[in-house]
Amino acid sequence: MDTDRIMRFALKLAGMRNVPADSGIHVKGHGIKRVLVAIDVGTSELLLARELGCDAVIAHHPAGGKAQLEGYKVFRRHVDQLIGAGVPKRAAETAVRSKLHQLEIQHHSRNYDQIPSAARRLRIPLVSIHSPCDEIGRKIMVQTVKGLDHGARVSDMVSRLNRLSEYRNALTKIEVRLGSPRNRLGKLAISHAAYTNGGYDVAEAYFQYGVDTVSYIHISDVDLTRLVDGKKGNLVVTGHIASDWLGLNRLIVELEKNGVDAISTTDLQPAS
Ligand SMILES: [Fe+2]
Ligand SMILES: [Fe+2]
Structure with missing residues (x-):
């Protein structure tokens, strides 16, 4: 398994064509046999992965890089969902304007390279998959x-x-x-x-x-x-x-089906 394929599995399950702004591959890797899946990944989870014999990490909340700085742009998906429910386009656009602006200001200050750089130093592949799993x-x-x-x-x-x-x-x-x-x-x-x-x-x-x-x-x-x-x-x-595990667990099932041992940081498992 490689990091590109992991991302493609998530996109396919979500019915998405492209990698959204809140997701991305921070450190590429291949030959992945065992992966740690966590909602929040910090340096401690990278070390936990190593301790547990994992050779890659999947984060749900954007762990760094552009996914963390620009991921807020995915907030615009509310516009499509609102329109889908019958809200006029103009009202849908108005409904997202204020929070989108707040999110842009908040995210500009993020310490976006701490975790990806730790993953690079530890040589552990790291992927963030946010809205595909939520979808x-x-x-x-x-x-x-x-x-x-x-x-x-x-x-x-x-x-x-x-x-x-x-x-x-x-x-x-x-x-x-x-x-x-x-x-x-x-x-x-x-x-x-x-x-x-x-x-x-x-x-x-x-x-x-x-x-x-x-x-x-x-x-x-x-x-x-x-x-x-x-x-x-x-x-x-x-x-x-x-709700976050609901989406992540389906990705875990898919990875397992494809021969990857996926270890999650929860006991909230899907019904088998
Ligand atoms: Fe989520
Ligand atoms: Fe979340």
């Missing part, structure tokens, strides 16, 4: 709630998602942070795989244009407070880490 996870969520009609309750959606072992076994619960589990589910938008959650503006745009229930994998308390004050719609928060 794999999003597709699984969409598939899992398929068939729920508009008359279903929000709690029915939560029950469906809990069929997935990553959610069932997580220490975090799927939370209905806005609205109520007893509310009608109505029109649903699963908002994920766009770098980070869309915050107040994206959820508000969904609600304004006919979506009744939005799901995020996480949200800040500030954005949630504003949404709660607005008293519109339902917001289901599925949980950050369980």
